[in-house]
Amino acid sequence: MIASILGGLAATPWMRAALRYGAIALTIVLFLLAIRRSGERVGRIAERLENTEKANDTQRRMLEAAARRPRNRDELVDRLRDGGF
Numbered sequence: 001m002i003a004s005i006l007g008g009l010a011a012t013p014w015m016r017a018a019l020r021y022g023a024i025a026l027t028i029v030l031f032l033l034a035i036r037r038s039g040e041r042v043g044r045i046a047e048r049l050e051n052t053e054k055a056n057d058t059q060r061r062m063l064e065a066a067a068r069r070p071r072n073r074d075e076l077v078d079r080l081r082d083g084g085f
Contacts, residue, residue, distance in 0.1 A: 010016060070076040 010019065070079055
């Protein structure tokens, strides 16, 4: 019963045009939502990359500072006397 009513409505030219425009509008909306979701994903990935770069930079600076530290007390005393700090 319902199928015959819907089939009869789809048979009229103005209903076919309405269905066509509705399908086009639905396609555009779904496309825009997919683009939005992709943009959000790219933003999260960019933020994660930025945080990783900051952490790597901090770790690199810590390693460089550790490489320049005095090896024993004598080197520490020499640096303090020379004003190396």
